[in-house]
Amino acid sequence: xxxxxxxxxxxxxxxxxxxxxxxxxxxxxxxxxxxxxxxxxxxxxxxxxxxxxxxxxxxxxxxxxxxxxxxxxxxxxxxxxxxxxxxxxxxxxxxxxxxxxxxxxxxxxxxxx
Amino acid sequence: xxxxxxxxxxxxxxxxxxxxxxxxxxxxxxxxxxxxxxxxxxxxxxxxxxxxxxxxxxxxxxxxxxxxxxxxxxxxxxxxxxxxxxxxxxxxxxxxxxxxxxxxxxxxxxxxxx
Numbered sequence: 733x734x735x736x737x738x739x740x741x742x743x744x745x746x747x748x749x750x751x752x753x754x755x756x757x758x759x760x761x762x763x764x765x766x767x768x769x770x771x772x773x774x775x776x777x778x779x780x781x782x783x784x785x786x787x788x789x790x791x792x793x794x795x796x797x798x799x800x801x802x803x804x805x806x807x808x809x810x811x812x813x814x815x816x817x818x819x820x821x822x823x824x825x826x827x828x829x830x831x832x833x834x835x836x837x838x839x840x841x842x843x844x845x
Numbered sequence: 846x847x848x849x850x851x852x853x854x855x856x857x858x859x860x861x862x863x864x865x866x867x868x869x870x871x872x873x874x875x876x877x878x879x880x881x882x883x884x885x886x887x888x889x890x891x892x893x894x895x896x897x898x899x900x901x902x903x904x905x906x907x908x909x910x911x912x913x914x915x916x917x918x919x920x921x922x923x924x925x926x927x928x929x930x931x932x933x934x935x936x937x938x939x940x941x942x943x944x945x946x947x948x949x950x951x952x953x954x955x956x957x958x959x
Contacts, residue, residue, distance in 0.1 A: 766944075775935055775937070775949075778949070830945070831893040831942055833890060835889070836887050838887055
């Protein structure tokens, strides 16, 4: 069963504007969350992560927000650039099984010039 | 530095056959994980090996097996292939065995079962 859900399969945004990607999870034992980015014919590339003890983590243009009570996290990309066009996967893990990541189905982001 | 490499890139098999997929981790990485990505879905965890020992296994049948060699490279074997095994198989390596150790993915092997 899908414990990590990305309900928006696609997102189109104009260059320079903000991209907001959403992710929901059902497993309350998840305590570490990650975002990966994937270009065609390449493997996923780690983007940013957040531990459950935090509610925000920033790295350059990328910020991840975590709302534990709502079991929801989001990725903000500001400003969006054409090179950001890719598939973005949300992933999560729990301390007791920290060897494995549970992934969402992905959101395809298209940045329009 | 070379990233994670996987071979072959593409593979076509028929139902009932057996397949072996190979993965070479980043130099110095001791952990290798395997994921299956079916079209339209996210990667699903199959196995993790750390220091040549199986550390975790996902919800996959016994037809799936793997091993890790002394040089930390790994093989994923799938027996009695089914049409539903058609997928992109991803290998990831990391320095440690925890999910907080960044996992670096290879480009994957595209398996088609006819």
